[in-house]
Amino acid sequence: MDVRWDHTKGRRMNQEGLEALEAAAECVARARYVVALTGAALSVESGIPPFRGPNGLWTKHGEPPLNRFQRFLANPRRAWGERLNPTGPMRELWEALGSARPNPGHLALVDLEDMGVLRALITQNVDNLHRLAGSRRLLEIHGNATLIRCLGCVTRFRSDAIDFASLPPRCPRCGGLLKSDTVSFGEPIPPDVLEGCFEEAARADCMIVVGTSATVYPAAQFPLDVHQRGGDLIEVNPYPSELTAVSRHTLQGPAGEVLPRLAELIRSRLS
Ligand SMILES: [Zn+2]
Numbered sequence: 116m117d118v119r120w121d122h123t124k125g126r127r128m129n130q131e132g133l134e135a136l137e138a139a140a141e142c143v144a145r146a147r148y149v150v151a152l153t154g155a156a157l158s159v160e161s162g163i164p165p166f167r168g169p170n171g172l173w174t175k176h177g178e179p180p181l182n183r184f185q186r187f188l189a190n191p192r193r194a195w196g197e198r199l200n201p202t203g204p205m206r207e208l209w210e211a212l213g214s215a216r217p218n219p220g221h222l223a224l225v226d227l228e229d230m231g232v233l234r235a236l237i238t239q240n241v242d243n244l245h246r247l248a249g250s251r252r253l254l255e256i257h258g259n260a261t262l263i264r265c266l267g268c269v270t271r272f273r274s275d276a277i278d279f280a281s282l283p284p285r286c287p288r289c290g291g292l293l294k295s296d297t298v299s300f301g302e303p304i305p306p307d308v309l310e311g312c313f314e315e316a317a318r319a320d321c322m323i324v325v326g327t328s329a330t331v332y333p334a335a336q337f338p339l340d341v342h343q344r345g346g347d348l349i350e351v352n353p354y355p356s357e358l359t360a361v362s363r364h365t366l367q368g369p370a371g372e373v374l375p376r377l378a379e380l381i382r383s384r385l386s
Pocket residue numbers: 265266267268269270286287288289290291
């Protein structure tokens with residue numbers, strides 16, 4: 116069943132949409148272990164430009180090199196110089212990251228965690244908005260653009276804890292090479308995060324997939340695993356995606372409007 120927002124009626128849902136929302140809430144409330152997976156469309160609702168798609172940064176400016184991580188390793192001093200003085204699309208992205216705030220979709224996921232319903236949140240977004248919203252059991256599979264990670268001991272630091280007087284900066288703990296926590300093309304996903312994601316996805320009997328068509332591996336594997344084990348997928352996306360066919364319920368609309376309503380219906384079933 117699809118929820119479709121009827122824009123001719125001032126964003127009120129039609130009857131079919133309301134029934135799908137109720138059914139999805141029932142499904143989530145009944146589940147034993149619920150995990151959410153979020154992606155770029157949730158960030159777009161907070162004003163973060165997407166990478167892909169018609170207005171994507173990469174569409175407009177070209178994709179970054181697939182060996183970006185290897186380039187970083189070859190000349191970390193130059194890479195840090197570019198990072199600290201961004202130009203072009205990177206400047207546009209950093210300005211958007213600096214001013215973006217969590218939207219009602221982020222906050223509804225925190226509500227679900229507070230209710231004890233949502234057990235873990237896996238995000239492909241690097242914009243820090245889930246942390247700002249207050250999510251606690253959070254796995255940032257592509258890293259966090261506001262953090263810096265040591266390639267030696269994998270400790271993560273806030274940038275104000277790092278001395279940038281000489282580039283590249285070095286880890287205060289082990290002296291290792293520091294890099295943005297954002298996972299670059301060509302860079303392996305840090306094992307601590309990746310293991311956590313696989314563990315949570317393996318426990319889930321219900322996954323709420325928000326704002327992503329889940330086509331980028333390894334994140335794309337998690338909803339398919341849940342589905343193949345007989346679990347339920349709840350899809351919240353502005354448009355149909357490759358997941359729509361395998362989802363138990365598809366709630367089509369902006370996450371900032373769908374998720375708060377879903378969370379309220381789930382809350383009413385718990386009390
Ligand atoms: Zn270190």
